[in-house]
Structures are given as structure tokens and as C-alpha cells.
Amino acid sequence: MIGILFGVIVPYIAVAIFVLGVIYRIVNWANSAVPLKIPTTGGQQKSLPFIKRTIYDRFDSPYTWWETAGRMLLEIFFFRSLLKNTRYYLDRVSQKDARWLWLFGILFHYSLLLVLIRHSRFFLQPVPSFVEMLSDIEAFKGVFIPQVYISGLAIVAALFLLWFRRIFLSRERTLSLPSDHFALILLLAITISGNLIRYFFKANLELVKELLANLMIFNISKAAAIADQIEPIFYVHFLLACFLLAYFPFSKLMHAGGVFFTPTRNMPNDNRARRHVNPWDPEPTAPIFTKGITVAGRTFKSKKLDWDTYYEMYRDQLDEIAEGDYMIVPEEL
Amino acid sequence: MYHKRYVIPLILVFLIGFFTPYWYNAMAGSFGYEPELKKPAGECVEDAKWMASNHMLLLQQWRTQGIRSAAEGGKIYHSFTTGKEFYITINDCWSCHTDKKEFCDQCHDYIGIHPECWDCHYTPDIEKPHYEGIDGLSKYFS
Amino acid sequence: MAVEFKKINGDSLPYFALVVILAIVTAAGFYAYVLDHQIAGLNGLSNRVPWGIVNAGIPYFIGLSAGSLIVSALAGVFNIKKYKVFSRIAAYMAAAWIIAAILSIALDIGKLYHFMNAVRYFNLTSIFSWNAFLYSSYFVICSIYLLVQFEEMDRATRFMAGLAVFWAVLVHSGTGAIYSFVYSKELYHSALTPPMFIVCAITSGLGLLLANLYFTFRFTKRELDPSLIRGLALIFAGLMMILGYFLAVEGLEKGYIPALHEAVQFVFLNPGASIFWSFWLLIVFGIAIPIIIVLNPKTGYNLKWISLAGIMHAALVFAERFYLIVPGQVFPEEYLPGYELESLHTLEGYIVSYTPTIIEWAQIIGLIAMVYLIYVVGVRIFALIPERAVEEDVDVEVVKE
Amino acid sequence: MMSRRKFLILTGAVAAGAILPAQISAKTQFVETAEEVRAKRRWAMAVDVSKCTECVKELVAKTGNPEVKPPCVVACDRENNVPEFEDKRIDPQWMRIAKLKLNKPSVNPEEFYIPLLCNHCEHPPCVQVCLTQASFQRPDGIVVVDIHRCIGCRYCMIACPYGARSFNFRDPMEGLKEVNPEVPMRAEGVVEKCTFCAHRVDKAVAEGKEPVPACVEACHLYGKGALTFGNIKDPNSKVSQILRDNLAVQLRANLGTDPHVFYLKLGGE
């Protein structure tokens, strides 16, 4: 019974929620308009030819599609903005680098990447050689049996470091909501239980892979039979991971997808070379206020100050300027 | 939906990435593949199910005792699951598991783990002729 | 006016070119390592001479590291304010060189991925084992020392400076002991080696640092006061004399033992072997000429000449490491005194030649390039170099306090 | 089929599982402790140099090859899977023959041949210096390299006064012609040396027999019987008797390592 429930039903539901949820979120974001081109420029714009732009400027204030893509990639793979992190001291003139957050973030995310790549051995048949190579490189092959994977330990360390930030730094403590702690605790629980399986309570990994292989081809009766044979400790890890999958699309963890959509980063700083069209005001012949805005059934309409209105209002003064042939000269004293 | 040009490929990349096992296994033609172990004859030092999960610990223990102990008592292994005693020698496992390819490699390939044991250790698959003992050396001195 | 440390801009073409060149050389070094381990016979090692120049890199880099660190700590420990301007750059170099030292161990050992065994099965009686611990802790101490400097925590800086100097002495004695405690090789066995190591470390590190400072300040177009360098150069010359003294004492002591006459002759008086050259080049170009350069009033105040002396000495200290490590292995041991022994199947009983191959040199040069890569990238990321290093500036601060 | 109850208690079995590996060793009771072994057994070898010289000279004369390998060396190589490479500089050797000549030809111009092998010192410098405790001394005195732990730093080679150790610069598999399953082959990048045929010794002890290393057996079978192996803690063993009756020389005895390969009849009868 438990095997069927935890080994078959739960993962199916979790995967369904994850896939549909992520797509829903992406589509949901894509459904909102981008009214303005608002990149945050972190460097010199492309301007007159004699104004030098360094390579950093190219990525911080991109002008072309490629530079923008470069900026996004640097952001995604190296967390470049966090790398600029500094800390302000009240009692000193200078600011200091404070890149701990970047370090912990990089440590966590890259460990996670390695851990995920290593887990692909449970899904892929035959196991790709690069997966084995990566595992061998990060493990002290032959020293410990079973092999000790650095990424598996580093991810726990990084999560603890990230969590300690939230617990011990007063500013971070103020900012952190229960959901922030929850996400970290959930990840900690998954990684720690994974490490426990690895080093202390062994589970039969061959059966695990068989279970997953059967789940993939919807061979449910076989999967259920296999699921019953697997050691219970495996289900602690597996269930938590399934929960994470289901939780992912509806939490802040979705920043993984959101980072692609950030208008302040994914737009080139080429406003003067290419016009951006606001989808909900594509032909702004007149300001919206002068067309009127409707709030709670009432319409508020401002009067439009076009040249004619303006001329009517200040006719005498404008005429006086016109009399001087639109030229101002110092008054003769 | 705006920016379909970017969003749809993004969704596709996500789907392709997430469902890698499907296309990968389809390309490899290995859907539902399960390794088949050749059941060895004879009795194992530990219970088979325990061995499936824990054999690496046993082997480590086995090798440490085998190398590091000079006293014959130090070379006696007490089975964790059956309680029996075994005298440790280097090639015990091969006495029952006669085929590395059909036994060890099945699971190891399946899970993608390749321990370095056989970099040095003898396996029945090794292609070199066997040493025949001191008596066989006469050919060098005739 | 207080000393202000500032990053370099690092967006000029020469800068990027330098980074790229260093990166290529570093990569070549690591590629040489890969080749060395994949194809047998590319290095000059043998069962009789198992330690070559890659191993000599360990004491060499460690020495450069300590020399740097001690300059850095001068400001902290002895409260010499004027050297505070160099304290960050020196501590950073120290950390970079220790990485090179640890890596040269890594490149040297046969089964790199088993290195964790040294932690898991720590052997209390092995000096090498202790050194592995000392090196890694030394790196940590260097990093913390650097960190407290960045954070301008003055008391912690002084404490860490003291600790770092203490640790540097420990690390050096330890490294010297790796070789000198080997009692089975008479040319190794010596109580003078550990102290000589410390002196040699300081001179080589200091020498390279002098050149380093000169070139860094020159390329970043910042102001460097020759009188600050002059002070360091005098320390440099003094310590080189002590080093020369140590070398003389040791050589004479070895020569005094009848059993070693042959070996000593082989080492010091046999121009056919590289060992002879490594020793005498060190004495002449590595010690004598640099001392003359520094003490000669015509050249001793000139930053260019001082940095030349520094580079000469630092480069030839590598020869000293070679002279320390190789002769003991090359010259055969006497298994049974009174008998001449020749092995039928191995090289025992013969003088074995050891000539470092290009693959080994590439690894050492790659590591040096790596250190400078770390340095060049570091000055861009961290505020290491003072905006200007002028003595008056520093003095004003002393008066104020 | 797993019951619900079992699943629940297994969550509590975390503690039990954690000590699983420990349990394996905890249950192993030593019928014979290390101290007892230390008191009872110490293996040593005695070499009769005159017989050895006789044997090698005969072989050299017969084959005309000055670098001929006598039976003991061949047996050692085959028994212990010691690879053979052309290049003398990197060819691993566990046992090899050296030619000795007295410094004073006027006294004795004759050449002697002795086997060189690991001396299994009482105070082995290699064990002192090993970073990882890969080289260690068994309670019965045999010094062994645990190649699972060796990291290939070669410090032991520097420290060994007898040049007994070889480094695997190449994959030994390439230099092997035949394989002895009883002894593991070594990998590239580790150090190896003579073990006094520890596998034979252990097997013999377990069976209650007198242990004989391969070289000794071959020496008696094909050679002149110059080698004798045995337990010097046992006053009745053959080795003890020989050492009692002859003046034995240890190599580099002045270092205080107390080697346990003894050379007898050095310089003739």
C-alpha cells in the first residue's frame, strides 16, 4: 500500500503539478504587458564613437541583442549583480565588499546543479559518461567507500550558511518570512536525507532506478511491486523531493524562471535607436488623461493643453515674443 | 501573451530539459530496461537483500581486515545477518560469483558506478594467462 | 593622510592581454601535468630519483609565500607603520604562493584523488603529514589575516600578523624538516636545513616582492617612494648574507666527514653535473651579485636595480631548492660500508642522472603563471595596492596617533 | 511486502542504521590479539651469501648474460605480479641481485652476489614518514604497503635506506605477462615493495604450516638453497638456528633500523 501511494501516486501528482505549474507561471508572466523599456544601466551607454566602452560596460549597459544575452547569461551563471555587493559602514568613508551572499549562493546553486546531474543516473539508461566523469571528479574516488561527493556535502553546508544568515543577521531576520525559512528547511531536509541514504542507511539503488524506469513507461503494477521492496528511508527523501517539485511553481523558488523575464535586465539600452511600443497604448496620439480614465464608474478627464489652447491662454505674451521675431536680446540700458 | 518569440522556446526548453529521460532513453532504446543478475550458486556471507544495499561496506571491511591483520583471528569475518564466520582471503567472492560481467557489472553499469577495485584486483575476466606456481617456473631454468 | 588602498581599473588592453597570456601559460602547465600522468617517461624521474623539480616547487613556493608574509607582518607585529602600505599586497601574494605550493604537491603525487587519505589517516610521526596540515592551516591564516586587513580591524590585524609569522616559521621549519630529517641520506640529514629554510624563504619572498612592487606601481602609474623600498632592500641584503653563511657552514660540515668526501666532491666540484651549476650559480648570481647591487650606493637606491637583484635572487633560490633535493638522491648510498655495490637489475650503486624535462619545467612555470594570474585578477577585484606609497604620508599618520 | 508498522518503526531506526558499519567490525572477535602475535611471531630471512654467489655465478656463466635473473627473482616477479619494463629507471623490482666487491682488491678481489629486498626493519623509516599510514608494520613484523591508501607521494622511497621501494610510473598491467590471482596487481601512481609474500605467510599460518615465501621456495627448488625464512621468535626455527651458528651482517645497521634480512658468510666460507 505504502509503496503504491508514495512510490507511484505521489510522484505522478508532483510531476504533473510541477510541469503544469511552471508553464502556468511562465505564461502568466508572459501575459502581462511590458509598457516601457526600462533596463537598469550599470555602465556607459553606447554613445559617440570616441567615448570608450569597456567590456564591462558592454554587459552592464548592453546595446545589441548579443550584449543583452551576455548580460543575462552572466547574471544567471555568475550572479553578477550579487558580485557587486558592498556593505555600508556608518562610521567610515569607504564601503567594503560583502560578497558572502554571492559565495553562498554560488556554492548552493552549483552544488545543486551537480547534485541534479548526478541524480540523472537514476533516469537515464545507459548512464552518460559525462555524468560518471563528473561524479568521479567531485568524489574522492577510492578514498571513501561509498564515495563521498563534495557537492552533496557542500549543498548542505551552503544551505546552512544561507539559513544562518537569516537567523543570525538581524537585518536578514527582519526580512525573512516563514516561507523563506520553510524553503531552506525543506531543501535542507531533502539534502540531509539524501546524504543519510548515501552514507548511513543504504537503500537499494538498483530498485530505485527500476522503479523510476517503470514509472516513466507507466508500468504501474510493476512499479508498485518494486516500490514495496525499497527501504523506507528512501521514501523520506523521495517524498520530500516530490513535495519540493509540487511546491516549486507556487513559491519564491520560481525565481529560477522569473530571472529570464526581468525587464530591467533583459532589455537592451538602445531606447534612442529603437522605439519600444507599449502594447496597451500603441498609438498615443493624445495623453491618456485627456481621453479620460474611469475609476469606479466615474470618468475623470483632464483638458488637453495643445498649442492652440496654449496660444489662446497666453496670446498676448506669445504675440509679444513673435513681435521680436522670436529673438531675445539683452535690453538696452 | 506577449513576446511569444521568446516565451514559447523557453517553455520548450524547459519541457525538453525536464523530460530529458524520455528522449534520451528513446534514443538509446532502453525504455523499461532492467538488469538481469546471474544468480550465483552457493551461500553468501550475508543475506542477499542486505548485500544488495550494503556490499560496499562489507568489501571495505573485508579488505581492511585482510590487509592489515597479521593474526589469523583478525582475518575472521563474522556475518552481520547470518552470524556465521568466514576466513578472509582475497578471492572469496569469485568462488560463487564466477562471472563479473553477468553479476557485478549489471548493476554497476545500470547505476553508473564504476569502483576502482578492478584496476588492480584480479577478475575471472582478465585475459592474461594464470601463474602456475613455483613448480611451473622450471621452464625458465631448464 | 591615511594610506588608502584602491583597486585598479583593469579595463585596458594590456591588462587583458596580460590576463590572457598568464591564463594560457597556466593552462599549458596543467596540460603538461595531464600529459605527464597519461604518458609514462615524459619526466626525468626514476625509482632512484623519485623527487624532481615539481617537488622542489613545494619548498620554493612556500618560501616565496613566507617571505611575502613576513614583510606584510612587519607592519603589524613590530608596528613599523611605514610598511603598512605593502601589507595587503604582501599578504595576498603569500596566500597566492601557498596555493601554488599546495598545487605543486598535488601535481607531484601519484594518486591525486586519494589525497583525502592524508586527512582520514593522519600519521602523527610523518613530517609530511604535519606539513599538509600546516600548509592548509597557513592558507586559512593568510586568508583571515587578509580579511581582517580589508575590514580594517586593527587589533585583529596585529594578532593575526603575529600568528601568521609564527605559523610561517612553523611551516618553514616543517618544510625543511621534510628533507633534513631523512636520516637515510647523508646529504639530506642536517640540522641546519630548517633555519636555513626560514632565511632563504624570507630572502626569496622579499626579493620577488620588491620586484613585484616596482612593476605593479609602475604599470598602474602610482607613486612609489624609493626610500620605502630601500629599507626593505637592506633587510634583503642582510638576510642574503646570513643565507650565504648558512650555506658555507653546511657545505664545510659535510666536507669534514671522510665518508662523504666523494659525495661532496661530486656536488661542489664536478662541473659536468647540473648540481654543481645550481649551487655555484646561486652563490654568484643569486647571492653575491644581488648583495653588491643593494649595497653599492650607485645602484642600491635605484628601484630598477633593486628589483633586478630581487628577481635574480628569487629565481636562483629555485636552484637552491634543486641543490637541496636532488644530490641526496642522485649520489648512491652505501649499503654495506667497505664494499662496492652494483646492482644487476636496478640502478643501485650508480650515480643516476636527473635532468628535468620540459614537461616538468612547464608545470613549475605554469604554477608561477597561475600565481601571477591570481595576483593580476586580485588587484582588480580587491583593494590591494595603495594609491600612493610615500614615506611622508605614512609619517603624518604616525604623528597623529 | 512491507507493513505499515515496519515503515513507521524504520523512521525510528535512524539510530540503528547509523551504526551499521560499526556493527560489522564490533562483532568480529579476535581469537588472537596483535600483542599475542607480536610476542609469538617475527619473520626474518637469512641469506647465505656464498651459496648465493655460487648460484648466480653459475647462471651467468651458463647464460652469458651478466644481468641474468636467478630463480628467486623470477619467482618473486611471477608470484607477486611484479611488472617488467625495458627502462631500468622505472622498472619496479621487489627483489634484485647486487654485485659486491671489497674496497681492497689486494685483500679479496673476488666478487659476491647478494639479493636485495625489503629488509622489514624493526623500526622502519618508511612507516614513520608515510602520510597516510599506507605503509605499516604488521604485528608479525612484515612491512606492507596498503595500496588502497597510498597517494604516491614517494616520501617513503626517499626515506628507505635500502632503496627497496619502487614507484609505478606506468600502469603495471602493461608489464605483466601472467597473473597470479592471489596477489593484487598495483595501479599506476602507487609505491610497492616486497611483502615477504605475506599472502603465503598468512595462508600457511592459518593452516598451521611453516610459511615459505616464493623466493625461498624457488631458491631451494632451482637454486642452491641460499635463502632461509622463518620465525625468529621461535628459538627452534631454522632461521634462529642459522643465525645462532653464523655471524650475520645487517645492511646499514648503523642507522638503527634493525633490518630483518641477515647476510651470512659474507666474503666466503
Added chain:
Amino acid sequence: MEEAPEKIEIRQRFPSWKEMLKPVKKFEEGRVSYLSLPKQVDSEFFKMPFGDVERSLDDLKLPDNWKEIFLDAMKETLEKNRAFKLFMDICVRCGACADKCHYYIGTGDPKNMPVARAELIRSIYRRYFTPAGKIFGELAGARELTEDVIRELYYYAYQCSLCRRCSLFCPYGIDTAEIVWWLRRMLSRIGLNQRFSTISIEASARTGNHLGLLPGGMAGAIQQGLEELKDITGFDLHTYINKKGADVLFVAPSADYFATPHWFVMLGYLLLFNELEEKYGITITWSTYASEGGNFGTFHSYEAAQLLNSKIYKEAERLGVSFIIGGECGHMWRDKHQFINTMNLPPKHEEWKRFWEDPDLGEIAEGLRGIRFDSYASGEHGWIHILEFVAALIEHKKIEIDKSRNDHWVATYHDPCNVARGMGLIEEPRYVLRNVMNKFYEMPEHTIREKTYCCGAGGGMLADEIMDLRMRGVMPRMMAARHVFKKYGVNILLTPCAIDKAQFPTALEYWKIPIEVGGPMEMVGNALVLTAFGEKPEDRQYDLRGDPIREGSGGE
């Protein structure tokens, strides 16, 4: 900080997350902006919803169904602006932005951290727009929308100067300015507007500029400038206003017509224009209709920004100019760079089209051939920053500069936040300054360029009633200014931003730093040799402030 005023006391508080969800009831004195009066937001030219009643923070007088209106506005915002929606969703509260905000550094108020400021509205978003917030409520960081919350939203929405410094350091580029901007828009839908910015918006909507200057007043101000220049240079200079058929339209922030450090900048403009006209025959005209470059609408809402900036392209079309030069102003350039051509249809007349097909100044005045604006080549924008323009003139040696005329100034340069982070104009001003003066020093690295600190008065924060907040917000910038003052003896702080020029004199006095404030164009004006009028480099005796030039610099 030996000389820092004693009176500033920064009280840092770190309440629990639960407390952070509770609305602040007690507002600090000197940090609350006044609410708009009916005459500002219920005027003919600027009619905002429910603007007809006079409100105070104690009595908000919200419309009956305010909750519904607010949530509707929020829903609309979520659909209309992806940035807002995304920023609601993806913040992980890492805290990287926290100490990047000058208001947080200055006040220590935890809700002034950019993340916490965004969290104020994010908690509402969670409560009403996400399932987790609906189910778990406070545990998910969600809270009910009450009148107290509205009050708090207003309080903190108007403690942000929209400088985008937080956005630079955020790993996801979350731009709190964007959130606050749209939050202010939502608040305006239930009748809550800030008085200071709506005064200017209303004036600008009515007269074309924030100060409410009528055409005659503006002409008079410029005329007075010309008179002053006559005293200084001795030449009869002139300029154009509303001139049809001019080549270029020049738009400056209206403060330049009157306010004090701004004034010298305007003199600089006038000198440059005269030299160019005399030498190359390029005519540059001012306009009374489009007399305002600044746009306080960008502090209020999308629509208000559009209302104010819609005039300029119209005027360009009417006058038939080829392109537009913009003056020294900060937020104006956020508006002119990133907003204006999206919010309006660019001009389509012939001269304009012809110029932007081949954007070479030689098309207008043969003598200027070679100065090309290819990077901005688009008939759909057409704005050039005055400093870009001057930089190009200097680079091509089209104007003669006498650097030594500025030797009595030791200058440093403050990057206005919007120009640095909303446009990327960083090197051009420096290029100009290095070329027009000898003594130019940078402030510490982390306070300049894209990392520049705000003056603490942008985004509608220049109101006098929030003086406490302003002085706290400007603190980091003042610390940096004091640093260079002590180190290099800097005596003028240059900044091409009208609001900075208004804020800094007050702030420098408050922080007791005895340096002046000015704009780069003033330095250009000082150094510019009017060769077309026959001026020699040594002729000029007085700088634009009327101080003797070579006194105390040449001799010593």
C-alpha cells in the same frame, strides 16, 4: 565622523517579521509628505480621481468602495506591467538591496529597506492574488488591506526617490522604483497624491513648466541672463524662443530659468548657443510651450508622465526642428531616454526625417560635418544630451576651450541617479570636465558612476516638509563629498541635475561642508572662448558667477 552634525541620530530597529506586517501607526516628523489639495488634483488640466476633497493623513476621506478600487487598480497594474507582477513574485528576500538605499542608511527605518518597501505592497498582493496568501494568511506573509495599511503605503511610497540603486544590486534586477511608481499610481486612483509633485504636475499641465512660468516670464528670465552675460563678456548675445524653422529645439528644466546654482548653467547654455550660431550658423531655439524638460509626472504615474511629456514632440513638429537637445537634469533624462518615445508618437515632419536618415550635424551646418549620432540613429527619438553634444564638439575641436579659466575651481562630479542608471550617461560628463578644467577629482569609487548615491530629493522628495528625510537621505553623498573635500580640497560639486542643484546647497550647509554647487555646463561656459565674437582666451576676467578668474590661481 568628527565633524558630522550631532543632531542626526540613526536609530536602527530590527523588528520581527510579524511586526513588519503590521502597519506603522506613528509617523516620524519630517518624513510625511503632505497630501494634495483640490486645486492641484482637481484642476482643469490635471483632474485626478476623487481629487475634489481636501485630505489629511488623519482623515483620508477615502471613497466608499476604496478597497475595491484599489484592488482593481492593482489587478490592472498586474496585467499592464510585467515588471510589477514579476517583482511581486520572484523576490527571495536575500537582503542584498537592504543597505543600498540611502534612505535606509540615513533613517534606519526597517521598512525603508527596498525589499521591505516592496514587501508592503507584496503582502497585499499575496493576500488577494495568490492562493498561498489566501489560505495561510499571515504565515505566508499576507495581510489585509485596511485604511491603516493605505496610510502606511502612502507614507513609504513617498519615502523613495526612485533612484534605482537597489535594482543595480538585485540578482533579479528587481526595481523598487518601478514598484513604488506603480504603487503611487494605484494610490492616486483612490485620491491620494503627494502635494509637492502634484503642484508641479498641475502647473506643468497648465503652463508647460513646473514653475508655472508664463511665456513672458520665461522670456524675461532669459533676457536677464543675456544681460548678465553682456556684463561678463562684453558681447551682445542673443537667443531664440519659439522660433519656427530653427534647427534645434532646446529643452531645459525650468529651474534653470531662476534658481541659483542652476542659473549659471543657463548662462553656459547661452554662451555655447551663441558661439555655435555665430561660428557655424546652427540655430537653437527655446520654447515656451515645451519649456520644461523635467517631468514630475514620472514621480506620479505613467499617465501623468505622458501628460507632461506629450507637449515636446508636438512642439518640435510645430517648430520644424531637426532634433532636440536636452539640458542638465536627472529625472528628465529617465523620462526623455526611456519613456518619451514610447508614451508619444515621435514627430514626423520633413526636417526631422531628413536629419535622422543621416544623422550628421553637417546636414544642418556644414562646419560641423563629422559629428554623427549613429548610435541614436532613429527618427523615433531624437534627443541629445547637452553634455553629449558638448563632448562631441570638443572631440572634433569645433569649439575653443581655455582650461585655465577654471583653475580657481577644484571640482568633483556627482552622477545623477537617473542619468547614470536610467540612461548610462557616465563617461561624457567626465570627458567634458576633463577637457574644460584642470582640477577634477572623483569621489570614492562606490559612490560614483552607476553606483552613485542619490541626492535624497529625487522622485518628488524635494518637499520642504520632509526636510529630515532629505538630510538623512543625502548623508552618504555628503560623506563622499567631504572625503574629496578633505583629500583634494575640492571646492565645487558639479552635477547635471536640477534637483541635485536644489538639494545640495541645503545639504552641504547642514553637513557643514564649505563647497559650492554647480553644473558642468557652467564650467563649459567659463572655459568657452567666444572666438566667433573675436574673444581671446585671456580676455575673460570674470567667471559666470561674477568672480574674478585668475585671482589666486596663476600667481601662486
